[in-house]
Amino acid sequence: MQAAVITFPGSNRDGDVARALHRASGQKPHVVWHADQALPTNTDLVVLPGGFSYGDYLRCGAIAGHANIMTAVREHARRGGLVLGICNGFQILVEAGLLPGVLMRNAGLTFVCRRQCLRVERNDTVFTRHYRPGQVIDVCIAHGEGNFAADAATLERLEGEGRVAFRYCDATGQIAAHANPNGSAHAIAGIYSERLNVLGLMPHPENFIDALAGGSDGLALFESLAAFRSGRGG
């Protein structure tokens, strides 16, 4: 599995996600500058990392959604290539039209960084096959604008098509208002595209890959991806 991490000028978890990919797969990802036009030819997975892509003074991800490289990312997704957007990367995917909905300011109006339990909604995708169905994982969140919203029809469609990837929950896996850190509709922490090849999520599995530093529940996501074998035999 060959990954490419896109670096925007204000990306700041690009190194963290590269480290997680390396740890899970033994292989270092390509690093691709936002101003580039093309992805490396053997790319299986494109990662849009966390950060503040262009400072995000306007609307998170709004400018990055129009970056040079995004044309290639769209094309990669259209061909069925894998795309993972974390935090700001999720915001960019939404702005770029690769995922539905919008990420609004947190309901509490402040930036929130804390450990957070998530429920893995399905484990039959290329991103989650190393988790158990319904597994509760302990990772972290760190964002000011992660309040997922969409119109009723879109939410219904996401639910009906099994496209909710992760939900905020308490330690026992229950969905509850007190366990929802930002007011997201249906406690949605992450969603898939129609073909399940694009995943966007607000939490940071890449920071929880090590029992000493917080925990290791995030690693299985990268191990799932590492196990992916492309049709090209790469």
Place this chain on the structure above:
Amino acid sequence: MALNNERERAITVDLVAQHGLKPDEYQRLLRLIGRPPSLTELGIVSAMWNEHCSYKSSRLHLRKLPTHAPWVIQGPGENAGVIDIGDGEACVFKMESHNHPSFIEPYQGAATGVGGILRDVFTMGARPIACLNLLRFGAPDHPKTRHLLAGVVAGIGGYGNSFGVPTVGGSLGFHRRYDGNILVNAMAVGLARTDQIFYAKATGVGNPIVYLGSKTGRDGIHGATMASAAFDDDAAGKRPTVQVGDPFAEKLLLEACLELMASGAVLAIQDMGAAGLTSSAVEMGAKGNLGIELDLDRVPCRESGMSAYEMMLSESQERMLMVLKPEKRVEAQTIFHKWGLDFAVIGTTTASLRFVVKHQGRICADLPIKELGDEAPVYDRPWRAGPKLPLITAQAVPPPIDNGQALLRLLASPDLCSKRWVFEQYDHFILGNTIQSPGGDAAIVRIADGPKGLALCTDVTPRYCEADPREGGKQAVAEAWRNLNAVGARPLALTDNLNFGNPENPAAMGQLVLCLEGIGEAARHLDFPIVSGNVSLYNETNGQGILPTPSIGGVGLIADVGCSASLAFKASGQTILLIGRSEGWLGQSLYLREICGREEGAPPPVDLDAERQNGEFIRQLIVEGRVSAAHDLSDGGLAVALAEMAIAGNIGANVTAPSPTDPPSHAFFFGEDQARYLVTAAPAVAEAIAREAARRDIPLAAIGQTGGSTLTLAGLPPILVGTLRSAHESWLPAYMAAPGG
């Protein structure tokens, strides 16, 4: 060429006074240059000779601090201190205040404080890996406190989160003496290779001086002068002197600077912080014994028509000045343009020892550079010591309520309550190396993939410093030293941020002098040198000064982060050991203040021999893996420390009665005697530890066992750990959610 006084106003007595120059300082300037200064010169001199930039009131006393150790690579005087942490790696760190601007405009004041200290660290060639802070606000019921706290916390988070460095620790307290002058002290820590450290000292004649980063605008003009004066009722009128931060620009500047440094092009580098272009250029020249000539027509400006005076005094953020190797200029320019940043050659180094500033073909300033920079005025200001306060015995403090109620009330008091509401607004997980998050004795960040790590903390107990500045100064250092030991780190060095009132008031000056004596004594005794620091004076409003607050930022080294300790109880059935002597010292304790309503008496004395002995013992126990939890005792004493350990581990404890030789129980549980720690260990291990302590003459007592869902203090009904937690967690969010302010 004649000096040009173009469109400049006549230099009047009033104008000199507005620039914060005292009459004798103005006379000194006249003698230096032999003629009246131009307005631009007056501005430059006022920027360089103000308290903030020149340390003129404190320098004499700062010289007495210990700053050397075999592991110190760079002590005070550079952008940040540098220590050797082995394996060719260096830790670069400093703490700096942004008190005055944060009071005027809390979000931008705090944000640019973080930006400034991050720049200080990466200017030296280090990549920042952690931030901490130390904050003090006025009384919770003061109408401005809630607004200031909300703004400062959002500003610190807004800058650090976006820049991409974890904010891993801090200290927050309240007192009415900060009503008119809050404290915002930010600390940054970075990593560099020992052979890749960059300094401000310019070298070589005729080398290009390059301006890098954001453009210059009219913001923050005279910020440093504002920060060198006391406030009156018109503090809000000084809002235009506060700078505006852009963490995105700073992130670009970081990456571009580190890339440029790696290219070998940089001879000297200085960030444009307080007093902007003036201070950075003068410092580079003065340190390198070189003159500097600037051509302001080449300075990238954000707005048109800026005068020389405005450009020289602007404190626009995210800017750097460098001296480059001439042959690397094109390569350097390419790197900066890749990151979308301005790059302009704006001057050269000269052999003249003059600071010459040209604008539109005219010379606007021509001043001797050494006297502006490292030979600025120094004062030996008159000072006096305050009265010694009486010792308060436990017998003189009748307990007004039972110990259980007192504990719950203390846990919910503003100074002791959980600061979760604050630290959850700071990204503390980014970079994936946070081994110990905010809320412990010290934060731990791993270095790359380990096993090495750094322990970091910020500490001071201002009420002790007010009651006895010398003991208070010692205590601030000892507390930082303890917090590092309590996680298993070897304390290596510290940075200080000296926040005091008006140095022209002999009582406030006395607090500064005596605190520094105490800091020096403790640092010397504990081999814990001061490698960087900052002084913030004139924290006074309408004649009322702040509590003397010498903030200490401590850095310690952990050989293997897998062998560190945290304060949470880990298991049931562990023996709880109290290490250090307990005499039940209630003078200046939080029990006395919060429960009895008295701020009185002498603070607990600091026995530096005991600190060293007990601290080294604890560190050894942790490194050898013999204890399952460790916590230093400080504000609130034994009972509060036990409660914090129980809450963190969600495990209760049963604590036996003090022996008849111990002080009365309220003094035993809430006294704030120094040099004390709590550890837990398996019973058999605990017995061996007790024998070893006895051999070394270290006071140690087994005071109970962990387990159950309640904390039971001898002679009192059990308190559910959940009850302790809700007391501890609820005050701050409820306070911030309340209307008003």
